């Protein structure tokens with residue numbers, strides 16, 4: 001799983017791989033023993049750290065938090081980082097990325113972390129996860145990753161959150177509240193002031209710590225992020241390092257605003273909410289397809305009905321393939337995120353990371369492919 | 372002799388029936404299938420490790436050696452057939468399990484995974500029994516229909532058949548490279564430049580070295596270190612016997628799937644631009660099933676359901692028995708011949724076919740029996 005740094009190849013590691021391939025037909029010996037280990041520890045896996053979901057609690061609205069005790073091999077994390085969680089639902093291992101919404105300090109004291117997740121009514125995985133872990137259970141966690149971190153030093157910060165983009169900031173605010181005198185101002189854009197996520201907790205932090213300020217902005221009454229807001233609520237915006245997390249359009253708009261207000265690029269940090277694999281909307285219009293490995297991107301429309309294999313080839317790429325009719329499985333590639341339509345089964349895929357057959361898949365939303 | 376194809380219209384209804392059967396089965400795929408294949412993997416591992424260990428006890432009594440060889444032989448059969456073959460078809464890709472994944476899986480056999488996906492998944496499954504396209508039909512070694520011109524060499528083809536059965540894993544491993552070598556010989560005759568096959572060679576020797584090292588050097592050597600030199604040969608011959616058991620079984624099952632007396636062949640022209648219905652039709656006529664208890668189905672990797680496997684190569688094998696009844700009923704409704712019989716009956720039918728086409732055809736009067 002990604003998030004792990006590839007080990008440099010040495011003669012010894014090459015020999016080790018060769019030997020494992022020879023003796024157990026796999027790159028690693030552990031894979032061979034996995035079925036035995038699972039007899040003692042169900043859901044044990046060679047990838048990631050086996051961890052325990054202690055409980056699920058509902059936050060406001062359709063957001064819930066998974067309270068997780070990471071396994072002993074799990075390394076620490078920094079406020080603002082995200083983690084991949086994998087769980088088996090009806091025989092299929094689903095993997096999703098979420099920001100950790102509690103602080104490293106809290107983890108040190110209790111050994112627990114929380115992932116706060118919006119349950120999408122039409123989503124496949126987020127509602128299932130909530131149900132699946134209602135009584136707790138076992139999951140697999142990757143190491144924490146991501147570089148949306150509190151900047152070093154003591155410059156004042158402006159944090160701008162939209163909706164459930166608050167999760168990394170919740171972690172940061174809690175962390176700051178335990179050990180810092182840094183001047184931080186959080187602008188939290190919410191749709192409905194009565195059920196803002198983590199409202200009480202954030203209010204309490206602000207009350208106890210004069211250096212930590214929180215402003216809730218109701219988008220229904222006051223509209224989206226604009227210059228007027230920024231100057232009104234945070235007149236010294238240009239002297240701060242700004243960090244933005246929320247839905248894609250909000251991030252793009254806010255970044256433009258901030259640079260118009262005179263913030264240099266290195267003073268603007270942002271994170272598309274939910275880290276890399278965003279649960280994307282099915283557009284029904286133009287889809288943006290990004291070939292990650294080759295760094296090529298293109299757009300396609302649904303009425304073109306071009307298979308992703310054709311699309312990739314049109315861009316001059318040469319993915320491996322054979323039959324072009326979905327039989328041979330040579331064209332399988334990893335989709336990092338987005339929805340594809342399978343022309344053979346007539347079904348839409350899941351939004352997250354999974355393997356797809358290029359020759360019978362058509363883009364149904366923005367896509368990121370590992371080619 | 373090749374088979375004429377019914378009109379596209381008459382096949383449309385047939386296609387829809389089969390699609391429905393497929394969709395119904397795929398809708399049920401989930402935990403049950405995942406648990407099944409995991410159980411099979413566990414049993415395979417127990418037999419693999421157990422067989423190797425018990426064989427060592429041949430030291431005390433030869434019966435242990437026999438038992439160990441049998442266990443290891445069965446482990447290899449399960450590894451190749453129910454696990455390897457089916458995993459590499461992508462049947463269990465829905466699980467997102469990195470160790471049961473079509474592209475990453477490799478099996479206990481001389482043929483490399485990549486070569487298998489090209490020759491078997493692509494050539495054989497796409498162009499099933501199309502003379503000149505599906506080299507699995509006779510493997511360029513046997514003459515199994517009138518489409519191949521008779522040569523005196525074929526008189527002895529029963530011996531070739533026996534030889535290929537004993538050495539089956541090597542025949543499969545060499546299959547792709549063999550095709551290139553034959554092509555290059557043709558090219559040379561026609562004065563064309565040879566195609567480069569150095570990569571295939573590296574692939575072939577790379578994998579061969581791994582399996583030879585394990586069965587004929589590593590394990591015999593390991594045991595010999597502790598128990599003395601004579602044990603080296605005991606394990607050496609034991610492993611060879613297990614490999615031969617697997618070879619005979621695998622070859623026999625596979626021949627019963629495509630080389631029985633009533634199996635049809637097709638001309639290259641017939642499958643140009645064919646519809647899914649035509650493709651289905653060709654798959655059914657080009658394959659044959661056999662009946663038996665559940666254990667026989669599992670030990671054959673469900674290739675006893677060759678017809679269903681060819682219709683839906685990526686459906687979990689666990690489902691083949693249940694769809695078989697429906698497919699058979701659909702064939703009866705549409706008047707499509709469905710080839711099945713007892714294991715023994717199908718096997719003798721294969722032998723009959725091999726013997727029949729080894730004889731010199733009686734000039735013009737020969738009636739095409741393959742049709």
Ligand code: FES
Pocket residue numbers: 321322323324325326327328329330331332357358359360
């Ligand atoms: S090219 Fe054969 S499955 Fe896609």
